[in-house]
Amino acid sequence: MATVSAAHRPADGGPLEPLTVPHFAAFCSRLTLPPKAKAERRRGEPRATRPAPQPLLIEPFQKTIVTPMFDGVAETFVVLPKGNAKSMLSAALALYHLCFVDEAEVFVLAASMGQARRLLNMAAGIVRRSPVLRRHLDLKLGSFEIRAKRDGGYLKVLSSDPDTVDGIGPTLCICDELHRWPTLEAYVLAKEGLDKRGGQIIAISTAGEDENSAFGRMRKTALEHLQVRDGAFKYAPAPSGEFVWLEWSLDPADDLTDFELVKTANPLKQITVESLRARYESPGTRLAWWARFVCGIWTRDDEAAISAMLWAPCQVDHCRIPDGAEDVVIGVDFGWRRDTTALVPVWGLHDDPLTVRVDERLKILTPPGEGKSLSTDEVWAEIRTLSAIWPKATFVIDPNAEGEHVGQRIENELRHKVVLQAQDPSPMADAASLVMELVRERRIDHPGHLEYSSHVLAAYLKSVGASKQRFVKKTDTASPIDALIATAQAVRRLKVVADDPGPVRPFVINR
Known part of the structure; x- marks a missing residue:
């Protein structure tokens, strides 16, 4: 897997350099997304018809997300509304690292083992659908691992319990949904282990509910370095180059029924203005849920006495x-x-x-x-x-x-x-x-x-x-x-x- 296949070569015939954004995008283009058979049948296809596999194509905003890591930044934080393929990107990134970094030690940390297993199962599904990956990787789901056959490198999922994280030395650590972690002690322990292998952390999350939580305070500190703001997109790199904060979010004072504006916080192509309008108009949609999980605004649920949307202005x-x-x-x-x-x-x-x-x-x-x-x-x-x-x-x-x-x-x-x-x-x-x-x-x-x-x-x-x-x-x-x-x-x-x-x-x- 360390060699570059023809599918990874640019138009001029030269090889793409491994561990770069173009190489990662080419790697992903050979993988396939889970089938959407139910959606096909709703459009009138016979039950026995299997939809054509859809390639995992990396979109521009996803290249923006992974660029700091491939540039050598130690910590990358990404805050993005639900439904923007955060988990799929994390799974693909973990597998890529396992395939192209020698003796890789990839850890996926989540608030609970249930959430961690979800991302592991997503990565395992990518492997099952790829003949090339099946030849090079072993699924050891009973021990919550995926192993590289060539050198014993591994991908392992853990909960954010500090006792399970203490002592790890990751080459890559993916922290899933930091807003749900009860404390950031496990994050600190993972960060302290980076020096053992020159590792990196990428933390991908949706907005939280309490800006005074540990993750909320981390966000406030990071955004003091805000350098670029383009619509909903915020880019805040540390002057030292140690971390980069990337966020897609609206402000509480924004018009959350302006679906063109809400779309700017949801960069995934398949999320459209029309699909956002349909989600908003669903009788099951609650305002606080919409604000937090679709617009990226930190707020509590609808039962709260005073909402962030009222307080912020x-x-x-x-x-x-x-x-x-x-x-x-x-x-x-x-x-x-x-x-x-x-x-x-x-x-x-x-x-x-x-x-x-x-x-x-x-x-x-x-x-x-x-x-x-x-x-x-x-x-x-x-x-x-x-x-x-x-x-x-x-x-x-x-x-x-x-x-x-x-x-x-x-x-x-x-x-x-x-x-x-x-x-x-x-x-x-x-x-x-x-x-x-x-x-x-x-x-x-x-x-x-x-x-x-x-x-x-x-x-x-x-x-x-x-x-x-x-x-x-x-x-x-x-x-x-x-x-x-x-x-x-x-x-x-x-x-x-x-x-x-x-x-x-x-x-x-x-x-």
Whole structure:
């Protein structure tokens, strides 16, 4: 397999150089895609008719994906909507590497063994349909491997469990659907093993649901090097040349019913504007699913209280409240061991209709874990910092979780007005309704703070009585929403003051 066949020769008769994009494309052109017998029968073909094999032709966007790897880049990240043949490209790339790299050690890592086996079965299907590959490769699916007969090189699939990945030294590691990995520890271990053989990693994924996840933060860091943006396509190479980030995605503020625009995020030729329209108009299509898996937008499911499509247009660069501004309200939600402590400054830009701004200097403090509590001194230091910026701010605090004690200290030592607002269902439902109204009508400016937005987008709604709903976490172990709760408390206070400038006596300490 290391020799170049006539099918791999260019028009001028010279050989194509192995381990290059043209050579890989020629290799793939001799392979065939799985048959689509059911589709043929729907078009009126007899049941016994077998459709003609379709060659695996590498499209221009797929050449863009593999080019960094063939150029020697150590890490290539690709984020692409579902249905754009990511798995087939990964399988073909793994087999090519196995055939043309001496004593190759190819590892395919996925979130689960079920997902990993799916890609292995796809690669095995390519081998079964290719007489040439069958002569050179052994399928050992019982041990989740494909072996090269000539030198013992192998392709092996593993889950993203760090215990299974520790110690590997891949020549190529393909990481499948990183957005589903619970942690990126396995990725780090695989990366550390690259030096053993001068290996490379290519990670191919769809968009995730939480931009504050490990993969989401990795994406944010990578896109700081954005060099090319052409429609939905984004190209971000590291200045060092260590990695390249390739992404096809729309922005949450885009018109997701502009099917010509959505097509730019789906470069596979067989995906057409007409097929996209048909998918969108299907009664089973949900907006969040469409946004994430077809448009490449990071968002949670349709049950989330606030979607990324609504939240993103409210983002404002350099989102700050003027230092020393009056009528600033700082919502505080305490979480000492399990949840986070959030301090969110909010300011009313207008009273009628109420329009607010969230300051980018908001604070979210995370407990150290392992049952240890967040330091009171750390929380107090942040309170003092915000107090110095807005000396006349009002703090709105839940009296529970030591809130009343902290509130008294704020009044006594910093001389701020403190409003104790218990997180009872009815007032919090009113606060949630107000926040959602502000977001829907784009009457809230926020800084796009990654962790803050994660808190906002993680919230779900729970019914309170017959007609009201409040913000809650989906499960006790789900992503925190404390910053959203703090925002809701502050916004509710702004609304109360706008409607009635007098003090809210029942909740004010010592006033």
